[in-house]
Ligand code: ADP
Ligand code: ASP
């Protein structure tokens with residue numbers, strides 16, 4: 001007998017028919033004699049719809065604790081419905097909210113980190129023969145307040161359970177049949193990968209390939225949890241994410257797009273030591289994750305610093321910069337959220353100088369202007385206008401993967 005963790009995303013449970021389909025997959029696994037723990041997301045666009053409701057009440061700063069109170073409700077609905085569906089198919093089942101399944105997190109509402117999972121309740125329910133359905137994306141902090149793990153966090157809930165319970169398999173079911181070289185819904189010629197390494201997948205996920213949440217990949221690597229990404233609609237093998245994969249000939253593994261990019265330019269800063277430190281220290285205090293950083297050459301005693309953050313963190317970043325007034329001077333703050341980041345991912349970028357020029361040539365041929373560039377050993381990213389993002393991904397994918 002094996003212990004299998006299965007996670008189903010929102011699109012896999014979007015309506016009654018899909019919930020029954022998922023229940024069928026779970027029951028088949030259970031009837032093989034295996035223990036099954038399921039993590040499920042909110043149905044379809046429920047989380048987005050709930051966010052809309054909050055924005056109607058307060059467009060700028062809804063209370064973060066109350067946002068979590070609201071958003072956790074989405075997963076509460078889907079666990080109950082899925083448990084009812086499994087019961088209808090005649091198997092013993094129990095649904096558990098995150099806290100009932102033992103998820104303790106820190107208090108960072110909206111992007112909490114899992115601190116510990118107390119597995120006692122899950123073990124008891126398995127010993128009673130129950131299939132367990134756990135609400136993804138949520139936990140409880142030390143004040144007994146509900147928290148959420150950040151968008152796409154149900155993937156992380158599933159990996160965390162697989163690690164804590166030493167599961168034999170962790171399967172992430174979604175609406176595509178695996179991980180591709182680019183989003184298969186958007187990019188013609190995207191190729192499915194049989195296997196992908198943790199580090200490559202982590203890079204792809206961090207750079208916008210939403211098929212897996214990046215924290216879930218980070219955790220899978222840390223606890224050596226092998227993942228399978230597969231379709232909830234077609235029963236066929238998916239993509240395995242693990243440490244060692246068969247060597248691939250290709251240098252470029254994939255192309256990713258992130259449309260959630262805000263650039264913030266702090267214009268007319270004094271050109272003196274300590275300015276960058278104070279600025280990024282303040283952003284850190286506001287828990288803002290900064291991605292690309294660009295500093296202009298100093299001129300006439302002033303300089304500009306431009307950095308990028310996700311749309312989610314734009315308000316916090318602006319607040320952090322406004323709070324700097326009086327600490328040090330700057331002339332203007334420019335905010336732009338109409339850029340997207342296009343990245344190519346692969347090993348050994350820096351030792352292959354031709355790669356960058358090939359990427360820039362593909363964008364030039366497609367008449368796409370580049371606003372910012374950032375490179376590392378494993379990726380090259382460019383910032384371009386969001387309205388050209390899909391065209392850019394296709395052009396770059398055509399150039400490298402064909
Ligand atoms: P779920 O609701 O199951 O969590 P998501 O919408 O979060 O599903 O993730 C699945 C989607 O990720 C797919 O529908 C696909 O459009 C998108 N996607 C983006 N990049 C990739 C990629 N490289 N490979 C596969 N899917 C990708
Ligand atoms: N329901 C949450 C979201 O939409 C969590 C998830 O789907 O993983 O982000």
Ligand code: MG
Nearest residue numbers: 009152210211
């Ligand atoms: Mg997802």
